[in-house]
Amino acid sequence: MLKIKDLTVNVENKQILKGLNLEVNAGEIHAIMGPNGAGKSTLSHVLSGKAGYEVTGGSVTFNGKDLLEMPAEIRAREGVFLAFQYPVEIAGVTNVYLLKAALNAVRKHKGLSEVDAMDFLTLVKAKTKALEMDEKFLYRAVNEGFSGGEKKRNEILQMAMLEPQLCILDETDSGLDIDALRIVADGVNALRSENRSFIMVTHYQRLLDYIKPDFVHVLADGKIVKSGGADLALELEEKGYGWLEQA
């Protein structure tokens, strides 16, 4: 599904990713862990198409297509979804409006008709309930005045509505208390399927207690320096990242 080859990326003329390789197949969950400043957020942002990142080498293909050539909205429509570490607040745009506009943009891209208004409401209410969110959130401005946990749940709600193929969770566990973490994790687990893959970018092992990864990679100094199974996360939790950087 996703193939990253020898990816090098500069931010403000400084090399952040220094030859990153990663392959994610359908249905897999990959965790990317690593110390601060290793390039974790850069990786999520580059995959989602955010401006300000200069790709200086390597390639990224998504379902055989060159992902880096696509503008951000096309990546989203093709099925790449980034759950932001810091979701922005958008005054004056309601959640329900954004969800509908986004869903219709994705559907149009797939050659489907616009979603029926009643079907949409039924769907969005069901998903909202599943994430233990009050329906009132739908009619509030996007993320405006939401708590940290509410914002993260809102990201998962959008994900659930758009049904992407590749979900990138950027530090989704940061700022969440245990209850919110459980709800978010349940939301993600409910979306697991053999056609959908996840990349979880996280500093801590905590999230992985709730969402069990198939693979764990350690990103340090712009490269993946070690890969393993779920056990690797536990090892990292115990030993920290220092021993890898020294190696």
Place this chain on the structure above:
Amino acid sequence: MSISWLEDLRQQAAAQFETTGFPASNLEDWRYTNVSAIAKNEFPIAKFVEDVDFDAVESGSAFHFVLVDGYFREELSNLPEDITVCSINDALKKHDDLLQAKFNQAIQNTHGFIDFNMANFTDGLFVHVPKNAILEKPLQIIHIATQKAVLPTRHVVILDENAKAELIEMFVSPEKHAYFTNSVAEIFVGENADLTLYKVQQEGENAYHFGGIYVQQQKHARFTHHNFALGSLLARSDVVSDLETAAECELNGLYLGNQNQHLDNLTRINHKQPHGISREFYKGILNDKARGVFQGRIVVAENAQKIDSQMNNRNLLLSNEAEIDTKPQLEIYADDVKCSHGVTVGQLDEKSIFYLQSRGIDEETAKHILTFAFANEMVEKIGFEPLKKQLKTQLSSRFPTI
């Protein structure tokens, strides 16, 4: 028919205008707006034309008072029966005493456009809502411009004690040619009376517009104004209100400029007595080479203690060549007041644009969604649903989303 008191006022104003002409840009209140193009056009005063090609507006959720080229058209209008609403020319015949007592009383500082208006107004609206009366439906005042001329109109609106009314004034034109609307309204809001006034300026694209609204608020009187500047080539709006004890004034505004439009908004809130409340919120969106001006001043007199006043002006510049001159001023002579003001000038937030893109929405649509949301905040404040709907539709067509 000539009424001597009015003739005197007209002659004085004409003499004054002869000396000063339209306001020059060396005057402080006019420094951001050059109006010399108006005089250069040498517009004649619009004439009354017998036959006009418009249909009467369907009565429904509002009453209608229609002015074509500055002349009241009874055949196109529908007016309330129980409350005095008539043309100013009719009022001069029927309500001369009341009119004389109020005429020119709401205007403290005159200037060339006001003098010109006094000397030349052709017609206008007169409203008198007596004590404890309520105008049951909003009164919509529709100015339709068709001639290449100057259209000077004058309104006098009087609400007696405890009266209540809602007015919607719209300026429209089916024409693309240049003309000049010159509109002055004097508004008297009596003790504990409540007036809401909407102004929707959507003049033709080459029109010049001056609209001045001068308000006197008695004790506990409430005045709410919603000022939408959408059309014209060059427009100047004055909104000036004097507040007696515990009067409340709310001024909302939205100016949307594109191409070469120049939209100037001047407001003055004069707290003359204690315990008044004022809320002012103006927003501007300027695209292309459009230029906006916001000059808001709140004056709190020395004895006007316990005033609670807020002024806010927020601007969105959508192009590098667009410009805003904003000058919020608090002039406070009392020592026990709560007054604040704030101004922002900015562009659309890149992070918000990217957020929407990351959800599959293309960049242009994302920008439209955010711009619409910025403007819509002012539209949402409209209490009269049909007007809210109409303005939303207009905003949507200006900033098309999906």
